[in-house]
Amino acid sequence: MCGIVGYTGNKQAQPIVLESLKKLEYRGYDSSGIATREEKLVICKKEGPIANMESVLPKSDSTLAIAHTRWATHGVPSDVNAHPHSNSENTIAVVHNGTIDNYLDIKENLESEGYKFKSNSDSEVLPALITKHYSGNLVEALNKSLEVIQGIFTIAVIHEDHPDEIVAVRNETPLVIGVGNSENYLASDIYAILKYTQQIIYPLDNQIIRLTSKSIEVFDDSLNKVDYEIEEVEKYTEVSEKGGFEHFMLKEIFEQPKALQDSLTELLIDSPLEKLGLNWKIGSISVVACGTSFHAGLVGKYVIEQLTAIPVSVSYSSEFRYAAPVQGVGGLLSSRPLVVLISQSGETADTLAAARVARQQGCHTIAICNVPGSRITREVDGVILTKSGQEIGVAATKTFLTQMQALYALGIHLGFTSGSIDYPQLKMWESEIRKLPSKLTQVLNNSESIKALAAQFVKSKSVFFVGRNINYPLALEGALKLKEISYIHAEGYPAGELKHGPLALLSEDTPVVAIAVQDHTYSKLISNIEEMSARKTPVITIAQKGDELAKKVSDFCFEIPEIDPVLSPFPIAVFMQLLSYYVAHELGTEIDKPRNLAKSVTVE
Ligand code: AGP
Helix, strand or coil: CCEEEEEECCCCHHHHHHHHHHHCHHHCCCEEEEEEECCCEEEEEEECCHHHHHCCCCCCCCCEEEEEEECCCCCCCCCCCCCCEECCCCCEEEEEEEEECCHHHHHHHHHHCCCCCCCCCHHHHHHHHHHHHCCCCHHHHHHHHHCCCCEEEEEEEEECCCCCCEEEEEEECCCEEEECCCCEEEECCHHHCCCCCCEEECCCCCCEEEECCCCEEEECCCCCECCCCCEECCCCCCCCCCCCCCCHHHHHHHCHHHHHHHHHHHHHCCCHHHHCCCCCCEEEEEEEECHHHHHHHHHHHHHHHHHCCCCEEEEEHHHHCCCCCCEEEECCCCCEEEEEEEECCCCCHHHHHHHHHHHHCCCEEEEEECCCCCHHHHCCCEEEECCCCCCCCCCCCHHHHHHHHHHHHHHHHHHHHCCCCCHHHHHHHHHHHHCHHHHHHHHHCCHHHHHHHHCCCCCCCEEEEEECHHHHHHHHHHHHHHHHHHCCEEEEEEHHHHHHCHHHHCCCCCCEEEEECCCCCHHHHHHHHHHHHCCCCCEEEEEECCCHHHHHHCCEEEEECCCCHHHCHHHHHHHHHHHHHHHHHHHCCCCCCCCCCCCCCCCC
16 A cells, blocks of 8 residues: 655665665555655656656655655546645645545635645645645644644655755554664655664654654654654565566465464464463453454464364454454453454554554454564554565465464463363474474475466356365455455355355356365265255365365365364465466466555555
């Protein structure tokens, strides 16, 4: 989604913000722009890839710049709706992430005062308002403007009269400040500036920041100067290469054994529960997440409920926020509820809003997240940091597996501390989890057969994915991956539900991918496959090695390595990812940046 970067210092600003902006491309965007200050402000913005804008960018010696990638919310993607937005005199340039909910009212008022707007973007009210309140001090003008704005935002502003100054603020969307030597940076995503500095300030909501090349000032909403902390973050290994793979997504799928391995240290040593502040009796767990992270949460429910006596509910973040209070708050249960928020990016607006609601309700909150220092890690009581490394492909792959691994680790440790499993069982589970990387490698080594299978899907208008029990969420994830990157309609269903409606849609042109592992639902699943085959539906089954029955009832059977059914979601996820990847590849879609989607979804 939208990205912001800014630089003020002693070097040419344009190449720095351009390079930083390119680091945000993976988040998804539809247009981009840069404002620099020459004699006057110069704004260059274009619809389409950053390269479009770069091709018309005038040469600049400015040491001050702000830049933006836009993901349209109000107004179509176009040059005029792209950021930075300016006022009619072109003395102010503003970049904005988020949404201004009351922009229509503000616009109407300003128009009645004679102001002429150029775009359909909600963000254009910002330069107009700041101009109205400006009398020489940009911090004051922004602060006065904030009094009328409702919404969520990160805003950065420069003014022709202030050749060395950027003023910025955030409310519920990300903003980080990078501290340099006679130069300072700002960005909406830490990855954008980590190449230049590891000294980071994380401003709080509604604090106004004034950056110059030599100073950083932070003000509260009464414009009193406040202290801030500078944190040293880990040096970052830049991911800019596909390492011989055609797409980042494929590279990231193949990185999964390593991602699980790297995350293990964090998850399985010593007593992770103490680190998370979980040294009390947990009455219930609510897992809250979106998209693929939600699917990891569903798998986690099965695991935690199997290993502990703790009931687990799983909600979409966007629904949790408006649902009835978590059970156990307000005296419903004697012990305390725990809310587990899962977000690979740590910046998903819906999940951040849910985290706030959970805390307001008095729940203990922990986050499972892949980005150190991200917003969610700063808003919860405890953090499980997965170590997948940066994920560039919009489709979540390796972060999904490490999220599941984190939930298994949580389940095992909760099971042990609550007495549901004993020490030998704890060790047995840990040892099984340690074997997962090699199981995944076996599936990856078989990728050619999945590639060959993909050809069968490219002409399909619709595909069903079915599973039962712990693999029902994998059916959901298989469908999400396929629709996200191949644009083929797909649905994930509990296998037993097809006969209650969707069976009407099955035909020779509607393949079904069925997950049939040998748990207590196996025989029912086989019957479900037979029901589908009877409708002439091509059935592709994922089964455990040596399962002759599954082979017999299916049109094609992909064998996953021998594995405890409880751990089968890991190799099955790899199959699903590769299948989607190869189908999308055959169809020639933009796999790493699917249309209309963004890596970090920072609006609700
Ligand atoms: C997954 O492939 C999707 N791109 C999307 O559903 C994603 O999982 C969702 O937006 C949640 O993101 P988060 O994990 O960063 O919060």
